[in-house]
Amino acid sequence: MDLQELTAMYDMTGRVVVITGGAGVLGGEMAHALVGCGANVAVLDRDTARAQELLRRLPGGPGRAFAVGGDVLNRPSLQQAGDTILQKFGNVGALINAAGGNHPEATTAADRSFFDLPEEALRFVLDLNLLGTVFSCQVFGVGMAQRGHGVILNISSMNAFRPLTRIPAYSAAKAGVSNFTQWLAVHMAQQYSPRIRVNAIAPGFFLTEQNRYLLTDKDSGAWTPRGQAILAHTPMGRFGQPQDLLGAVLWLLSPAAAFVTGVVIPIDGGFSAFNGV
Numbered sequence: 001m002d003l004q005e006l007t008a009m010y011d012m013t014g015r016v017v018v019i020t021g022g023a024g025v026l027g028g029e030m031a032h033a034l035v036g037c038g039a040n041v042a043v044l045d046r047d048t049a050r051a052q053e054l055l056r057r058l059p060g061g062p063g064r065a066f067a068v069g070g071d072v073l074n075r076p077s078l079q080q081a082g083d084t085i086l087q088k089f090g091n092v093g094a095l096i097n098a099a100g101g102n103h104p105e106a107t108t109a110a111d112r113s114f115f116d117l118p119e120e121a122l123r124f125v126l127d128l129n130l131l132g133t134v135f136s137c138q139v140f141g142v143g144m145a146q147r148g149h150g151v152i153l154n155i156s157s158m159n160a161f162r163p164l165t166r167i168p169a170y171s172a173a174k175a176g177v178s179n180f181t182q183w184l185a186v187h188m189a190q191q192y193s194p195r196i197r198v199n200a201i202a203p204g205f206f207l208t209e210q211n212r213y214l215l216t217d218k219d220s221g222a223w224t225p226r227g228q229a230i231l232a233h234t235p236m237g238r239f240g241q242p243q244d245l246l247g248a249v250l251w252l253l254s255p256a257a258a259f260v261t262g263v264v265i266p267i268d269g270g271f272s273a274f275n276g277v
């Protein structure tokens, strides 16, 4: 293999990629990179206004992007989004499941014990992260099964390996995402085609809107004890930047990862390798 062949693997020209939760912090960064590598990206989010806003910030090419509404917990809405994407760009070649997140009320606190976590908040977190991923894989994976090729990339988390304190539902849901990633990788390869790959990334700690309330003091902006503990347990000594995910995302979507399926790649500055001593 020479340099030209190697770099050609990361040329996404003509690839159709759907990103659920694509208007979010991490999904938006992935959309940016994929358009830059030539892909045609459908930014699927329940809030199309935010998706449109993201599009205004995307580079002018070489790929293209458009916003499409869809709720990952509502299969008919995903199917409708799928029809729109088919008309606009053609068959979906890759799916990134970036819709997900925690809920403050599913988080234990001084005034909210584990025993008092409301059912609604627990269901919200379990459904959004796990079922939202499963439903999206059903709706966008069926065409991959029919055509015999495609790539799915799920977003797990550090807490899938060992749960983090305070967020039981989010930890369980992401452990479910990692487990489901392995299950679907085997199922697709054995039942449909070894050319359908299913993998996940497990981002470490990225300061975003969904975890800011846990990591920084809302008045002073200083690190909370939890934020300090994360930094102390991250050998690289910093929080991740959304761009830190891109190398692994492009690799897993590309033919460079042709023999890689069923893996969950930590992108965590060494957090999961460090025992604390």
Ligand SMILES: NC(=O)c1ccc[n+]([C@@H]2O[C@H](COP(=O)([O-])OP(=O)(O)OC[C@H]3O[C@@H](n4cnc5c(N)ncnc54)[C@H](OP(=O)(O)O)[C@@H]3O)[C@@H](O)[C@H]2O)c1
Residues within 6 Å of the ligand: 020, 021, 022, 023, 024, 025, 026, 027, 044, 045, 046, 047, 070, 071, 072, 073, 097, 098, 099, 100, 101, 102, 128, 132, 155, 156, 157, 158, 202, 203, 204, 205, 206, 207, 208, 209, 210, 211
């Ligand atoms: N940030 C981190 O440190 C971190 C670490 C590990 C893993 N992750 C995971 O990475 C993924 C992306 O996280 P992020 O930080 O980019 O979060 P984010 O900025 O909140 O992005 C998530 C996006 O998903 C959308 N969404 C929520 N529910 C949806 C639904 N039912 N249907 C369609 N879209 C929906 C959100 O819209 P709304 O704003 O309208 O809710 C938002 O645009 C999530 O799975 C998250 O759990 C994040």
